[in-house]
Amino acid sequence: MAIHGLGEVDQQYDGSELRIGILHARWNKEIIESLVKGAHDKLTELGVKPENIIVESIPGSFELPFGTKQLSEKYEKLGKPLDAIIPIGVLIKGSTMHFEYICDAVSKQIMTLNFDLNKPIIFGVLTCLTDEQARQRAGLGGHNHGADWGAAAVEMATKFR
Numbered sequence: 001m002a003i004h005g006l007g008e009v010d011q012q013y014d015g016s017e018l019r020i021g022i023l024h025a026r027w028n029k030e031i032i033e034s035l036v037k038g039a040h041d042k043l044t045e046l047g048v049k050p051e052n053i054i055v056e057s058i059p060g061s062f063e064l065p066f067g068t069k070q071l072s073e074k075y076e077k078l079g080k081p082l083d084a085i086i087p088i089g090v091l092i093k094g095s096t097m098h099f100e101y102i103c104d105a106v107s108k109q110i111m112t113l114n115f116d117l118n119k120p121i122i123f124g125v126l127t128c129l130t131d132e133q134a135r136q137r138a139g140l141g142g143h144n145h146g147a148d149w150g151a152a153a154v155e156m157a158t159k160f161r
């Protein structure tokens, strides 16, 4: 099965003036770490200064929307607003309806946060049926979607600044 990235990028974006937040869940640790690294590496490749990449964690994906809002407000108060935030989580289906409820609630709330916070909040959540599917999408055998999320953050923050 082909797993693609962002597709053709319309131009090279310069992230050197940006401050970007990465907020990640701690469930599915190895996969999360690879996604965070993929996003971080892409941000620096596009010019974002390492000191302007803020990485924080929360317990699980359910906490991502509230954590993202808090992170955004914290840096607003510090006078160092974040230009975009990448919430990163990995949800893997189990044997109950837990997965469906969390995927639905988290994805809708992350979408809403874009408008509430009026800044790009990237959808950095893998919603997979198996551990293997998640690994394939996290650069542990296949393409690392974290890199796409980093690129999307820089493009969105630059284009609409």
Ligand code: DLZ
Pocket: 025, 026, 027, 028, 059, 060, 061, 062, 063, 089, 090, 091, 092, 093, 094, 098, 102
């Ligand atoms: C409880 C739970 C389960 C079963 N599975 C996952 C998962 O696959 N990925 C993830 O990020 N978090 C999971 N969690 C934890 C919830 O997201 C949340 O942290 C707890 O329910 C506490 O609110």
